[in-house]
Amino acid sequence: MLDWVIYTLAIIVFFLTHSIPVRPANKAKVVAQLGARGFTLSYSALSIAALSFVIYAANHAPIVELWPWAPWQNHVTLLAMAVSVTIAALAIARPNPLSFGGRNNHTFNPHAAGIVGWTRHPLLVALLLWALGHLIPNGNLAHVILFGLFASFSFLGKRIIDKRNQRLLGLETWQHLSHTQRDIAITRTGLIRACIGIAIYLLLLHVHSAIIGVTPLP
Known part of the structure; x- marks a missing residue:
């Protein structure tokens, strides 16, 4: 208890x-x-x-098991984490007045928004992938509650942050900034950030067992 x-x-x-x-x-x-x-x-x-x-x-x-673990579930987690870490690497400390985690937001250009052009809240998307990816192989009650709450927080957080920023920026300014373009061009900065994300992903694989006590590999 x-x-x-x-x-x-x-x-x-x-x-x-x-x-x-x-x-x-x-x-x-x-x-x-x-x-x-x-x-x-x-x-x-x-x-x-x-x-x-x-x-x-x-x-x-x-431990209250809701569903059993199976080796295939780890592959889902590994894929979700690879995408999650890459998105986070592309998003952290770049201009983004539409969400949190942005830096130098006054320089934000909605016509060259990078990852923000695909989603206003890339860090929340990264969190959602992390939560859902870890939910699948952790079918006990405590972890289902944990990762379920994180997934709900990231999903509902988008609307909460949008409403807050509409109030702080003004609806007209927010609408202007949120009309971003989806840019598929690969920039030098984007490539560097993606490589950093991959490096962090590999590091997390290496230290996960020592820190969390569970190996992420099947």
């Missing part, structure tokens, strides 16, 4: 740490004290700590 209480607490802590700091008023106060880079670093550290806590709690919750 205590393990379920700790697990529930970890989930609450995770969502509070990912909602309270990014509220405009709260974020403005922190940025005023630490600067934009300081906010990003501190928020990233807080997010990693909260994620580690919730994963630890899920791994120690009682």
Whole structure:
């Protein structure tokens, strides 16, 4: 029973740490004290700590199997993670006033939007793929709740962020910026980012067993 209480607490802590700091008023106060880079670093550290806590709690919750594991499920996870990490590498710290994780948003060009031209919220798409990819081979109740919540958060978060940005930017400006073009041209920056994503993916495969305690390979 205590393990379920700790697990529930970890989930609450995770969502509070990912909602309270990014509220405009709260974020403005922190940025005023630490600067934009300081906010990003501190928020990233807080997010990693909260994620580690919730994963630890899920791994120690009682096992209630909903469906059995099969080797083919790992292949789904590997493919989903490859796409997820690549999307994240293409999206992080590039101009994107339409979602979160953007940098130098004032330079955003909707006619040369890169990955944002395909989805306004690439990091939420990456999170959705991560969650669904990990849901399939983890058919016990605690992990189904965990990855199901992450998938729901990423899916519903798109609408929440759109409404917030429409209010902050103004509907007319938001509509102008959101009319992006899907560019299929391969740029040098995009290629470098994709290579970085592949390198991070391979690194995650290497350290997954040591950090999480489960090998991702079939």
